[in-house]
Amino acid sequence: MIKVENLTRKYGAFTAVDDISFVCRPGRVTGFLGPNGAGKTTTMRVMVGLTPATHGQTTIGGHKYHDIPNPGRHVGVLLDASAQHAGRTGREVLTIGAKTMGLPMSRVDEMLELVSLSGAEGKRRVRNYSLGMRQRLGIAHALLGDPSVLILDEPANGLDPAGIRWMRGLLKGYADRGGTVLLSSHLLNEVEQIADDIIMIGRGKIVAEGTPAELLQSTGTFFKAVEVEQLLDALVASGLHPAPVGDGYRVDAEALQVGKIAAANSVTLIELRPADGGLEDMFLELTADTQREDFGQVAPA
Amino acid sequence: MSAVLTKGGHELPALDTSHTKHPPFLRLVSVELRKMMDTRAGLWLVISMAALTAIVMTIQLIVGLTQDINIKYADFIAGTTYSIGLLLPILGILSLTSEWGQRTAMVTFTLEPHRWRIIAAKLACVVAIAIASVAVALVLGTVANALFGAFGGTADWDFGVERLAGFAILQVLGVLTGFALAALLLNTPGAIVVYFVYSFVLPTLFAIGAELVGWINDIQPWVDFGDAQLPLGEWEWAKNDAAQLVVTSLIWLVLPLAIGLWRVLRAEVK
Amino acid sequence: MSAVLTKDEFQEPMTLDVSQTRNPPFLRLVGVELRKSYDTRSGFWLLMSMGILAVITLAIMTIVGVVNDNVEFAYEDFVAAIAFVTSVLLPVLGILLVTSEWSQRTGMTTFALSPHRLRVIMAKMVAGLAWTFVIIAFALVVGAVVNLLYGAMEGEMAWRFGWEGLTGFVITQSLAMLGGFALATLLLNSPAAIVAFFAYKWILPTLFAIGAALIGWFEDLLPWIDFQTAQGPLYEMTNMDGEDFAHLLVSGAFWLGLPLAIGIWRVLRAEVK
Numbered sequence: 061m062i063k064v065e066n067l068t069r070k071y072g073a074f075t076a077v078d079d080i081s082f083v084c085r086p087g088r089v090t091g092f093l094g095p096n097g098a099g100k101t102t103t104m105r106v107m108v109g110l111t112p113a114t115h116g117q118t119t120i121g122g123h124k125y126h127d128i129p130n131p132g133r134h135v136g137v138l139l140d141a142s143a144q145h146a147g148r149t150g151r152e153v154l155t156i157g158a159k160t161m162g163l164p165m166s167r168v169d170e171m172l173e174l175v176s177l178s179g180a181e182g183k184r185r186v187r188n189y190s191l192g193m194r195q196r197l198g199i200a201h202a203l204l205g206d207p208s209v210l211i212l213d214e215p216a217n218g219l220d221p222a223g224i225r226w227m228r229g230l231l232k233g234y235a236d237r238g239g240t241v242l243l244s245s246h247l248l249n250e251v252e253q254i255a256d257d258i259i260m261i262g263r264g265k266i267v268a269e270g271t272p273a274e275l276l277q278s279t280g281t282f283f284k285a286v287e288v289e290q291l292l293d294a295l296v297a298s299g300l301h302p303a304p305v306g307d308g309y310r311v312d313a314e315a316l317q318v319g320k321i322a323a324a325n326s327v328t329l330i331e332l333r334p335a336d337g338g339l340e341d342m343f344l345e346l347t348a349d350t351q352r353e354d355f356g357q358v359a360p361a
Numbered sequence: 362m363s364a365v366l367t368k369g370g371h372e373l374p375a376l377d378t379s380h381t382k383h384p385p386f387l388r389l390v391s392v393e394l395r396k397m398m399d400t401r402a403g404l405w406l407v408i409s410m411a412a413l414t415a416i417v418m419t420i421q422l423i424v425g426l427t428q429d430i431n432i433k434y435a436d437f438i439a440g441t442t443y444s445i446g447l448l449l450p451i452l453g454i455l456s457l458t459s460e461w462g463q464r465t466a467m468v469t470f471t472l473e474p475h476r477w478r479i480i481a482a483k484l485a486c487v488v489a490i491a492i493a494s495v496a497v498a499l500v501l502g503t504v505a506n507a508l509f510g511a512f513g514g515t516a517d518w519d520f521g522v523e524r525l526a527g528f529a530i531l532q533v534l535g536v537l538t539g540f541a542l543a544a545l546l547l548n549t550p551g552a553i554v555v556y557f558v559y560s561f562v563l564p565t566l567f568a569i570g571a572e573l574v575g576w577i578n579d580i581q582p583w584v585d586f587g588d589a590q591l592p593l594g595e596w597e598w599a600k601n602d603a604a605q606l607v608v609t610s611l612i613w614l615v616l617p618l619a620i621g622l623w624r625v626l627r628a629e630v631k
Numbered sequence: 632m633s634a635v636l637t638k639d640e641f642q643e644p645m646t647l648d649v650s651q652t653r654n655p656p657f658l659r660l661v662g663v664e665l666r667k668s669y670d671t672r673s674g675f676w677l678l679m680s681m682g683i684l685a686v687i688t689l690a691i692m693t694i695v696g697v698v699n700d701n702v703e704f705a706y707e708d709f710v711a712a713i714a715f716v717t718s719v720l721l722p723v724l725g726i727l728l729v730t731s732e733w734s735q736r737t738g739m740t741t742f743a744l745s746p747h748r749l750r751v752i753m754a755k756m757v758a759g760l761a762w763t764f765v766i767i768a769f770a771l772v773v774g775a776v777v778n779l780l781y782g783a784m785e786g787e788m789a790w791r792f793g794w795e796g797l798t799g800f801v802i803t804q805s806l807a808m809l810g811g812f813a814l815a816t817l818l819l820n821s822p823a824a825i826v827a828f829f830a831y832k833w834i835l836p837t838l839f840a841i842g843a844a845l846i847g848w849f850e851d852l853l854p855w856i857d858f859q860t861a862q863g864p865l866y867e868m869t870n871m872d873g874e875d876f877a878h879l880l881v882s883g884a885f886w887l888g889l890p891l892a893i894g895i896w897r898v899l900r901a902e903v904k
Binding site for chain 3: 402405420424427428430443447448451454455462548549550551553554557558561562566570573574575577
């Protein structure tokens with residue numbers, strides 16, 4: 061539904077987005093994962109025409125965003141929940157959006173209810189909103205026109221754990237009904253839990269993409285066993301190369317294969333699961349390579 | 362080409378946009394009108410305009426009655442230079458710059474990516490407000506003049522269609538000038554300062570320059586926008602007056618508006 | 632009492648040892664406020680435009696003076712021209728010093744680092760006065776350079792300058808800056824403060840003049856309430872008598888002291904969002 065083709069955006073000598081291509085499919089939540097300053101927001105801004113592309117293009121459902129009539133009815137956008145007039149009430153912000161899109165005013169109440177902003181909260185000025193409330197208002201604004209595509213930049217930012225779970229359910233349900241969701245995040249766990257597809261970006265380039273299972277698969281299987289020496293021998297005999305990790309071992313094989321070998325050798329497995337770390341290691345590496353690596357090395361003043 | 366793009370090989374479904382139309386222009390205008398009134402700043406600006414108008418007229422009324430000075434309907438209307446005339450351009454400025462100052466332009470331009478339609482709607486709005494202000498001024502002026510007559514003054518109702526037209530054009534020019542400067546600078550304090558400098562400081566400089574130097578005296582009518590608007594007030598046009606109004610409008614209104622719009626339409630919205 | 636507080640192993644320090652830190656010295660706050668006044672694009676361009684406008688004005692004056700034989704400028708004319716330009720923009724600087732903390736919401740950071748808000752306000756005021764003095768010095772220096780050029784072209788130097796007027800010059804420019812500053816603390820909103828300032832500086836005098844021309848008693852009252860006119864005699868300080876000073880004090884208390892007092896009271900008590 062969303063198609064990015066060879067997109068590049070430069071700011072002078074700095075390349076914020078460097079020749080990236082990917083698609084987001086309907087019925088799926090696509091997680092756009094990357095450390096701060098990787099180019100996620102720039103990509104999303106280009107998608108909705110706020111930032112011109114230097115090269116390449118993005119289309120939504122085969123159209124350029126600019127060519128979609130009344131785009132709020134097709135594409136829900138949340139780029140920055142703080143970009144609202146601080147002097148307007150939450151209800152007024154939604155009313156303006158609803159009026160622009162030509163929606164009935166009942167839609168405003170529905171959306172306020174959907175994001176659990178009470179009547180009294182809706183009448184407060186955005187200036188007095190917490191970050192989480194602004195985020196809920198932003199999500200309500202994005203959903204206002206009942207769009208079939210959602211583009212959300214860091215939607216979980218500022219939400220409490222209950223709010224994050226609520227949003228996860230909301231977006232899953234939305235995708236299950238056939239909607240297309242692209243959401244960005246700099247938190248691996250968050251994306252892993254919600255996304256059907258992950259696109260990982262670092263320094264303006266795509267570094268990995270696939271389903272969470274696919275991305276985790278390449279990291280192999282982690283296991284612990286009581287008769288561990290026996291199992292290691294059996295694995296090596298099967299042509300595998302187990303290696304110690306933490307208090308267990310990791311091997312480049314599926315859990316099924318390891319389990320079968322263990323059963324055949326009457327080994328008592330006490331832990332057998334996909335090894336974590338692969339995606340996370342890659343992500344941390346990415347994060348560490350950016351200029352922000354000086355974290356934690358600041359001497360006390 | 363990325364793995365996901367090629368995976369499966371089937372085409373992405375297209376978005377069916379046949380059942381949605383662009384928001385009608387009048388709807389955009391009404392939304393923009395609402396946005397000007399629904400913030401404290403916008404509301405107070407409108408209230409101050411009305412309040413200042415009433416205050417200035419009351420003072421005129423009291424001074425006229427106590428000092429036995431004859432005040433005409435046209436004088437009451439002219440007095441709005443210090444209320445409506447002063448604040449309308451500010452309204453024109455804020456209608457545009459507040460989108461940048463509060464960053465709502467991001468939302469506005471994602472809901473209607475054809476930016477020129479938003480700008481045109483804003484422009485229509487500020488012109489509508491200028492016309493409405495003229496109507497309010499006429500009504501308040503009528504009340505003041507009637508009171509003046511009732512309290513023993515001689516009410517002079519002489520106004521006429523031509524002066525009305527001149528008064529309306531003055532207000533529209535004022536609000537458009539503010540709008541043009543705002544489009545050029547996209548910054549509230551900057552636009553307000555430039556507007557005041559241009560309307561209060563520049564005339565002084567022109568006057569001094571014209572007194573000292575012959576050729577400044579010659580070109581001044583062709584560059585001094587404030588001066589060129591004077592015939593509108595009394596609707597008395599000398600030779601070249603109309604041409605001077607057109608030329609100064611080009612310099613002070615059309616040029617900044619054109620550059621400003623070109624900038625707004627192309628700018629990256631942050 | 633929470634679990635953490637009652638646990639035995641946390642019996643240790645329950646008080647914050649503040650003996651090692653002092654309040655930031657006032658001059659440091661002034662330095663920070665000075666920096667904040669030019670490190671943003673709007674602040675930088677405000678200062679730049681003062682300089683650029685001053686130079687343009689002087690360039691035009693020089694050309695006019697050289698071309699026209701019947702016009703002759705002296706040092707004091709060049710300085711006065713710069714003073715006119717800067718007196719328009721200095722108050723805007725005073726306004727933005729205060730209001731930008733509110734519009735950009737940096738007030739939260741500023742007042743978290745120095746909770747004694749009065750010190751911050753005073754530091755801002757001193758920073759504004761510092762800029763005023765810098766700009767006056769700029770006017771004197773640039774005026775001198777231009778006068779040299781002008782004199783060289785005319786073949787004759789006129790260094791005439793009413794030095795007794797310099798004190799008046801410094802005071803009026805400072806009052807102009809403080810006028811903007813006071814309105815800013817009162818309104819805490821850039822557009823409103825700028826509009827109010829221009830109305831007060833450029834429109835009110837006109838209205839006062841009209842009123843005085845029409846009404847007898849108003850003409851008598853005017854010197855006591857018209858702050859702009861009351862500043863007039865400052866340029867010839869030596870001739871100022873007691874009544875002139877009284878006019879200045881009374882009108883100044885009304886137009887500067889009162890808004891500043893209410894404004895500062897408001898800043899000190901306001902919830903910072």
